[in-house]
Amino acid sequence: MKIAVLMGGISREREISLRSGENVVKALKKLGHQVAPIDVREDFLNILPTLKKFDLVFIALHGKFGEDGTIQALLEWLDVPYTGSRVLASALCFDKLMTYRVVEKFVPVPEYVVVDSPVKESPLGFPCVVKPRKEGSSIGVHICDTPEELHTYLKEELKIYKEMILQRYVAGRELTVSLIEMNGELQILPILELKPKRRFYDYIAKYTPNMTEFVLPAPLSDAEYRVVCDSCLKAFKVCECSGFARIDGILKDGTFYFLEINTIPGLTDLSDMPASARAAGMSFEDLIDAIVKTVKK
Template structure:
């Protein structure tokens, strides 16, 4: 079989625009197939060819050239790789367009993408399936907050990633300001109970329907929580792969990740994040388009499992072309 040609989509309208371009640089450097880049600017217009490369070098594209749909020869590409973090890319919107085109793409489908990005809806499904999650409530803009558990809290926009709009709240008096910040990014927010003595664990999953789990990694840092700067500034966080866990705990985390992956109907890839408090394990959230930046955990987890970066990308493309 001839090598498939890939179209990599990066940038996007979300607050994670720059993160997407950092990820795209890593993927382009390791992709084993011929690949073209298209960048979606912050205004929703598209950049193609050399203009897309200029945006990649600048790590930002405030404005684009072409309105949607862009003037692309879609028949030229066998697989599309949407590397668009957050809303308008990781939420099923782009995936729906690619479904209409009949074009295979890397990663989760429309329903799973939308479900996983929404922290409230995904928790509801996971809890119903018996997977432990941190206590939370969802609030829409304008609603009076009633929180049935004591502070401290984490307040988050329901549909963002990279800790954008997230705040840790130590007492009820500061809840309103934190909610106002979250509502800047989304009309729905979640308020989660902040657990004490937490270890943060992450595991990668690769596959369709029946995925395979990577070793479990652990993130350690000095900041009050794993915020945007800590995630993407080299040296701010320490990534331990494998995490120093007893074999039973590692196996339980991997099993929960695979169960959640199947329950939510994910394809291709995901990074599943957990909290460990003593011996209690809680699933925090699932990222259907994990980061591929220099500080990202997902490619490192599979490298530790003996799947180097180019092989990981090759398998993701093959999974996009596979019916099961």
């Protein structure tokens, strides 16, 4: 097939997207496809019509204008098949607040409030977590232990984001669950437990070699495994995701607390989904081939 790979983009995750895209391009070429890498920049609308000549667009963009439904809407307007979730699911899952409002009826979510100005008091106690509504790669996420830290981090991040989510901190095991549709069924790859050398799995822990220990598969009891899988399958389906995704959460005392859905998971050398695929006996090329096959033309 003739496949265009969209990468780069204009979000704060541009460098990560370029890494993901480069890996995807190499894999698609090994699989025998004709591949055209496209670095998405501010002039993207000028080259958008050229995508009609491709059989498929593989979206390796992360963050704003790549993962939020915008690119997806443009490709649907062109009637060009593309990888990943559709417009509605992409927009919903990129907005953590809206995701919580949808999934909290079905799966446990740590308590949260929305703030639009720097505050020192946390209605959810300390430590607490502050995070942007719409962002990825743990950019802008902070754990606050004191009123002073809360005020400082909110003051800093609200210069960039209009609103922040203030959420109860749940101390537990960090798990990430990769889901992909294969052979007509939604399947869960081996569950990954993350043990970062920093306080949590932040941007540095994600993309710096040897900063996080991957435990694959995560050592879970049968009951814990069922709880995690059930929650992730419910979240994926209720948000109407399609193709593939990665769900992050915290396991504590037998409860899996949902944190977010990534509709375009990272595909770098250090990313979670490729690691889970390897644990399932899949090469990176196998994973990319499986993602391509999820597209319903």
